[in-house]
Amino acid sequence: MTWDPAPLSEVVTLFSRIRAPWWIAGGYAIELAVGHAFRTHDDIDVLLFRRDQAAVQEALPAWECWAADPPGTLRPWLPGETLPPTVHDIWCRPGPAQPWRIQVMLDESDGDDWVSRRNPTVRRALADLGRHSAAGIPYLAPEVQLFYKSERPRPKDEQDFTAVLPVMNGTRRRWLADALGTAHPWHDRLG
Template sequence: MESIVVPYGRWKPATPAQVATLFSAMPCRWWIAGGYAIELAVGHRVRDHGDIDVMMLRPDQLHLHDALRGWECWAADPPGVLRPWEPTEVLPPAVHDIWCRPGPGEPWRLQVMLDETNGEDWVSRRDPAIRRPLADIGTTGPDGIPCLAPEIQLFYKAKDPRRKDEIDLLAVLPLLDAARRRWLSEALSHCFGSHPWQDRLT
């Protein structure tokens, strides 16, 4: 895969299988997220990807340093300034994104997003009223790779949909059963009042 240049350097995203190998010994839950989560749900390639997202739960964040021992991990401080993240630092609630690469000057390989929890519930970082049991937020893709449930990924993509988000929606929509469509429609209604995707969920 060719490198993609961004303001903070180059991206050469790891594959989901490579992420699974890196995270195989991590003693906590994680899920492939973003466009790759949609592809894992669909079961085939949908489009090109400039990066790869992995979701972890905020209480588990320090396990990332153990899984990526020797790598550089940079925290994205709002409104998006990257800074080195030290192995013992607990990131504040405002920091949700971590960029990771094998070493200085290397391309970025993966982005980790931290999501919130309350007991055994996942809580959306965008709206704490949007939540689900942790046991319910993921599915398993090919080769047993854990990935975020497609309706939750679409919820995150719905804030400011880009062309690639529309492509992902069209790819996975036929696979969403009535319960998943209903959850997504209700989440969109709660957050946005109305949303152009809702008509496609009925």
């Protein structure tokens, strides 16, 4: 399965058509928080709430979208199908013989809160979930992105952590430390 990530500008254009909230996630979210590119990317991630999953098909009407059914099986996501709570990722490409271009992640919400799918006791007010770059691009708050990257950190996740930590204020660092303490008590990176 080949990946050729869509350029950030293309993803922004495609998802700007929808009314549901969405955010650039993954390594690109970290770079948007830092304010400049500092590493290569194997994919590009977009985060939406599970409740808004139909907006993916609205943003990409002519594209193929495949549900990543655990534990690692891809299957076509049929138009209008509601994905079950076990599906958190959708792989998208313009056509059948083309590489994957965008990965969409579905996340949970409860009223005015984002709820971590990995540990439902970790929450964040929806108003604090994302930020906007100087160019107006919505991206996942770096502390939330680092929380995701903390479960099984890879070298690129360590690189992201090192790059973004200096631009995070005390409130954001405290939230991350509390979230890590709740979900990963063994994690002492901010302790």
